[in-house]
Amino acid sequence: MARRMSRKRRKEAFLIAASEAFERLEEWYDEHPEATFGEVEQEARRRRRELMGKAIEILVNGRDNGVQVEGVRCRQCGAQMDFKDYLPWTVRGLEGDTELERAYYVCPECEGEMFFPPGPQASAARGPLE
Numbered sequence: 367m368a369r370r371m372s373r374k375r376r377k378e379a380f381l382i383a384a385s386e387a388f389e390r391l392e393e394w395y396d397e398h399p400e401a402t403f404g405e406v407e408q409e410a411r412r413r414r415r416e417l418m419g420k421a422i423e424i425l426v427n428g429r430d431n432g433v434q435v436e437g438v439r440c441r442q443c444g445a446q447m448d449f450k451d452y453l454p455w456t457v458r459g460l461e462g463d464t465e466l467e468r469a470y471y472v473c474p475e476c477e478g479e480m481f482f483p484p485g486p487q488a489s490a491a492r493g494p495l496e
């Protein structure tokens with residue numbers, strides 16, 4: 367799960383993921399030395415989907431995961447809401463599956479009152495990605 371990070375850190379995280387994806391492809395080919403070119407392609411496609419899913423995860427979560435520095439106020443009572451946690455959800459996209467996460471807040475006074483700060487990934491994840 368990618369937390370907010372600088373552009374440099376995002377690139378580093380992607381390069382590590384890319385390196386791991388290639389390493390897994392190497393290992394797969396070691397275990398399947400008789401694989402046809404088509405089978406290698408299929409495996410490479412699986413790895414690419416995983417990697418691109420991860421890349422989008424780093425790109426989106428790494429920029430904005432909904433954490434707000436300014437106080438968030440409850441719609442019911444106006445109390446300052448507390449940061450609670452990150453809620454993960456999976457987006458099944460064209461380029462692969464991406465684990466997005468979004469910060470959410472709860473009201474200390476009102477039972478069950480939650481707030482998700484709006485952000486680019488919320489709208490990106492809502493619309494169809496096809």
Ligand SMILES: [Zn+2]
Binds near residue numbers: 473479
């Ligand atoms: Zn409240």
